[in-house]
Amino acid sequence: VVKAAQTRLYRAHEFAELAGVTVRTLHHYDRLGLLKPSHRSEAGYRLYSDRDLVRLEQIVVLKFVGLPLKEIRDLLKREKSALTEVLRRQTTVLAEKRKQLEDAMRTIEAARRAMSVSEEPDWKLFTQITRGIAMQNQTDWTGKYYSEEAKAKVGARKDLWSPEMQERVSREWDELVRDIEAALGDDPASAKAQALAARWKNLVEGFTGGDPEIQKGLNKMYADMPNWPAEAKRHNPIKPEVQEFMMKATSAKDR
Amino acid sequence: VVKAAQTRLYRAHEFAELAGVTVRTLHHYDRLGLLKPSHRSEAGYRLYSDRDLVRLEQIVVLKFVGLPLKEIRDLLKREKSALTEVLRRQTTVLAEKRKQLEDAMRTIEAARRAMSVSEEPDWKLFTQITRGIAMQNQTDWTGKYYSEEAKAKVGARKDLWSPEMQERVSREWDELVRDIEAALGDDPASAKAQALAARWKNLVEGFTGGDPEIQKGLNKMYADMPNWPAEAKRHNPIKPEVQEFMMKATSAKDR
């Protein structure tokens, strides 16, 4: 049956097997106009040729690298290789997806480690980690506060931030805020307040990397706090009093 | 409006903002029975409480780590933490997805590098890479040829196989087969044939890792070639003559 004829025609089932797909898939591609059988029998049966097989293989590869069928169709229409360009774009798309996945994995990792140590009811701790995630998605709405230059820099730094770090930093902020709240009655110029201010400065620089462009954006952002999205407000643990106290402490040092 | 009351009720829009989701999402979760608003207004408006917010946040986190909504619902029903267990499973699920992604990325990489060097019409080369992918998916149907032990070993070795390696090995096989076909008329005992046999042995061992269990499975597989799936046959570049010639060459050496 497997003759080396040039123009052999295959029926759906056989053809599907050849390419390692299902008959249903062939139907689907037919309706999408992605791969139409080059012939039909009198009874209406789909008949595929070797040329069709070549095309189907191309489709399969492109699908494997994650391209949507519509795009594959368009790509195969424009004979000339837009291929190279599409492949490059696809690489970045895949990279983004991978980052998403890795963030999710590290989130789980952090949660599991936290849960194995603590005796918290699992949930509280796990939910706490939400915050880290929320801060991570901040890149959207915070955009308007940063200059183009600062945005690029923030983006670059973001890649260095593993969820573990985020979690640690988040915890340090929590602790610091608690300590500050306990010291709100103290003299902003006191040694204790100055120590707190130093920790504060430290954490801020952990984010800005000491870059003044980023710092400017951050200032603008906090000045506009009333207009933050509700979610961000809820997750921001820093109350106005705390912020004010830190400002006083900082200026007290400058005297 | 933002009073610090204990039992504040939120309407859909506001509540959605609080949690960073859309109103439509709330509707969706309601219909799924995933998150039902704890109250309704006279007019039928959904009214959410702070307790609902806690639950919604849990949902959001679990969704972030890739759990399907149905599973989240079940998980939240069984109060007691099946959480730990689910998280562990999810880790492996995510790892698999990541592997998929990376395979796709490396496939693209290989294709792009190949295309930048060669002057082939892009497509041919790219399609060629299909083969590597096909071989990669071989784990399914080849299963029946291997013993349980061998399967485990093959699985372990598979993780070490990057698409780059696959591509290289695939190319070496191609070259070897071409060389053998050109030498089919020679004496299997000749030095040339023996050199070819050595290259053959080398490549086979590259796959088996020298493990006799794997080798046995491989033998069984090739003995049953007539029953391979059509796709595998098409992608297997080794014609019977070639195989036979190699067998002769190998036994000639043993004399």
Add this chain to the structure above:
DNA sequence: ATCACTTTTACGCAGCGTAACCGTTA
């Protein structure tokens, strides 16, 4: 007459986006 294969039609799944149409009014 049977078996194996083919066809078309159409609902299902995941997770919402996006109208469309209509009632409420924090």
Add this chain to the structure above:
DNA sequence: ATAACGGTTACGCTGCGTAAAAGTGA
């Protein structure tokens, strides 16, 4: 009375899986 939200269908999208009903015959 209008603007601005809220409600409830319900179709769209991705990529097929999975019957269902009915015709073919490589």
